[in-house]
Amino acid sequence: MSVSRKVTIADIARHVGMTNITVSRALNKPEMVRPATRERIEQAALALGYVPNAFARGLKRSDSRLIGVVTASLDNPFYAEMIKAISRHAKQHDYAIMLFDTDGDAHLESMAIDSLLSYQAAGIILSPVSDEPDYRPDYLTRLRASDIAVVQLDRTLYDSGFSAVVLDNLWAGERVARYLLTHAFTPERHTGDDRLLVVAGPEHSRISQERLQGVRDVLSAQADHLTIDVLWGDYTLAPAVTQVRDYLKRHGVPRAIFGLNQLITLGSLKALQEAGIAREQTRVIGIDRLPYLDIFDITVPCVVHDGYRAGAQALEQLLIQMRDPQAEPNTLTVRGELVT
């Protein structure tokens, strides 16, 4: 019936007339204990409602079964997908997940890292609040000094030296640009005012810069009859709406709009809708899938990345680092595909 008082291995030991250590062994290294006694001990453990104390174990042993996940936004479906993958694979290796949603707040991120250090996490999968080069969080020193394995996911810290799983942002930009060349900026449609509007994240965000660079690389050859306007913002919906709304008012409808992530693309579409501009009037293309639109016979071409795969790879890299702390840091790149 088990009382509310905590049951320890000592209780079990008393119950079966053995000592603590035998109980401990029976529960953790069954092969070191005679089957008969093991049996009795297991019975007793069950009967008494024994629950091992993870703190006591963690204090004694060096290896923890905890993996930390630090992310800026649970509600971004792309991140949810990655976390799902991480969680599922971590479980398979008998790790529990400690999740921190930093809400884009650098201070919370720092506290999250400290918590994970406190909890002796075996590894951390980190997607920081910012990937701008001047973001140099103070926890980096502590993290490096510790023996915790770290893998960055999607967003990376400048010059951190940790492993990373990132997207092929340059390629994504290039791919979008090539699509636009054949579907929007074709020579025969040339009007003398061919503007591409790129709605981006923060100006110094590595990811935005790379995606934009990909676009520029491909379109630069057409620079004579094609200009690229860029709106800097963040990776959320609301600013994208207001910025694009404002742009449309000032400069009219561009030939094409490229949204650098899902929420930005949706925001751009929203601004177009509000302005009463039919989607045929301009070509909208984005990065990240806009889910379920096929059900309504709507297609917005986009470069889609496999978040599940990225998450799984991040965990895999983490396991490698955890197994061998000396292993060279590794950067994996996940390439997307254009879905039209």
Next chain:
Amino acid sequence: MSVSRKVTIADIARHVGMTNITVSRALNKPEMVRPATRERIEQAALALGYVPNAFARGLKRSDSRLIGVVTASLDNPFYAEMIKAISRHAKQHDYAIMLFDTDGDAHLESMAIDSLLSYQAAGIILSPVSDEPDYRPDYLTRLRASDIAVVQLDRTLYDSGFSAVVLDNLWAGERVARYLLTHAFTPERHTGDDRLLVVAGPEHSRISQERLQGVRDVLSAQADHLTIDVLWGDYTLAPAVTQVRDYLKRHGVPRAIFGLNQLITLGSLKALQEAGIAREQTRVIGIDRLPYLDIFDITVPCVVHDGYRAGAQALEQLLIQMRDPQAEPNTLTVRGELVT
């Protein structure tokens, strides 16, 4: 510069020529230590790169700063929203979140609970894999015997006795039915074959039963010229698609289709689209928001529940239970609203 060896309060104590306990106090109860010494200790802690050991503290103290969240599906946006709320509010009270995505697997759920018991979680927010009355997980006894506070969220266990935050499912069903009476099953449209198709979750799911009951309660008065067909499934997309597809083939297009959650509704719409049935031919209505459709001028009426609020309330209930384990279990109901 801090070495890789763990720094403990003893190291700090040696460094400043004090004893452990003074260091401990300086770091945890600053007011009990002379400002000057406190200052020196804090300096030393920083310099040495001290990181408190959560396990040692947890072992010694009885109170943990951990809250467990157990959910069946991270990728359901409604759950992501609730988890976001929980995470944000937990942080405010200085709790860390340990997240378990059970993937709908009862065994994983049981292991998740055991992990949380091991980690001495202060509380658990639980949304089990099933809310069918014959799901009686084995961990219930252990959970009750422990002193961990538990709040169920959305899905509840039959007769568990724990607090809960649930949706007003009966009301949602009623609301949908009333809408249909004025928009689909009006007397003037009566044709003699007025069928409502309800696409539900598992047959014995409490949530599905309640939502269906709400529909029946309102429509029973019209039973003479109105029949309700029910398709049982689970709460995911794929089965809904195949079931509705099959239904359409066998019985033709019903006057209205009611999807009992987001994915089911989307699945039903998908089946209609595949069958080439225009959305004007039947009235589709659902529970849970279909996000961003307004951007494309598509409206599917639905009863929307505030997941963020539900999550926040669940955490609030949990804090109450944690503060006073004797507090009466409480069931809060979150009512949605019809969005057309």
Next chain:
DNA sequence: CTGTTAGCGCCTTCAT
């Protein structure tokens, strides 16, 4: 305000 003592629950020696 600071120190001594002791112990949280478990597991790593080293015996037997």
Next chain:
DNA sequence: ATGAAGGCGCTAACAG
């Protein structure tokens, strides 16, 4: 195959 002793890092409880 089992046991005895000790300690992981931290903090109550009681001194002083």
